[in-house]
Amino acid sequence: MGPEGFLTTLPQGAIHASCSTVAPDTNRRLAEAHQQHGSTLVASPVFGKPDVAQAGNLWVGSSGPTEARQRLEPLQAAFGQGTYSFGDDAGAASVAKLCGNFLLGTVIEGMAEALTLAEKAGLDRVAFYEMLTSTLFNNPIYKSYGKLIAERHYQPVGAPPAIIRKDMNLVVQEAYKQGVPMPFANIIRDQLTATVALNEQDVDWASFAERVAQGAGL
Structure with a gap:
C-alpha cells in the first residue's frame, strides 16, 4: 500500500x-x-x-x-x-480462520481445566490425558495440545502466545461487530494476555493452560 x-x-x-x-x-x-x-x-x-x-x-x-x-x-x-x-x-476465509483458532483455544482451555481438576483430586494428569485421548477425544487436536498440557512442557513452539493473542483479539472484535456474544473468546484472550504479561515468549501458545494450573495452586 x-x-x-x-x-x-x-x-x-x-x-x-x-x-x-x-x-x-x-x-x-x-x-x-x-x-x-x-x-x-x-x-x-x-x-x-x-x-x-x-x-x-x-x-x-x-x-x-x-x-x-x-x-x-x-x-x-x-x-x-x-x-x-x-x-x-x-473477508470470508479470514472469518473461517478466526473461528478455527477460537475453537483451538477452547480445546486448550477445556483440557487445562479438566486436567487441573483431575490432578487436584488426586489423579495422575498424564494418565488421565492418555485415557481421554484413547477414548472420547481420540483426535489429533486433543492429542497434540493435550500432550503439552498434560506434561506442562510447551515445546516445540507452533505459535507463540503473543501471535495468538492478536488473533483472539480479532475474534472478539469480529464478534462485537456481528453482535455475537462469545464469553469463551474473552476468557482465552485474557489468559493469553496474562501469559504475554509474564513474558512467556519461547513457548507454544498452549502455555496459557498454566494460568489454570497456577490459579488452582499447582
Missing part, C-alpha cells in the same frame, strides 16, 4: 494470496486496493503447525473472485492437503 508498497510492483492481472491471519475487513480493504490497481487478492489463510507446513499438509481456506481462486488451486495444492472455498467475499 502507498507509493512504495508492494502493490505498485505487481503487474496487471497478478494475484496476491494473503495467507496471514488478519481481520476480515483488512482483506476486504486490500481487495478493493487490488481491484483499483488491476490485480486481485485471494484470502488464503492456512491451518496447521510448522511441521505440518513443512510436510505440505496444511489445510487452506480460500475466498475471493472465482477465477482467481481457481488459478491459485495448483499453488495451494503444493503446500496443502485440501482447500476449502468460502465464496467471493475476500
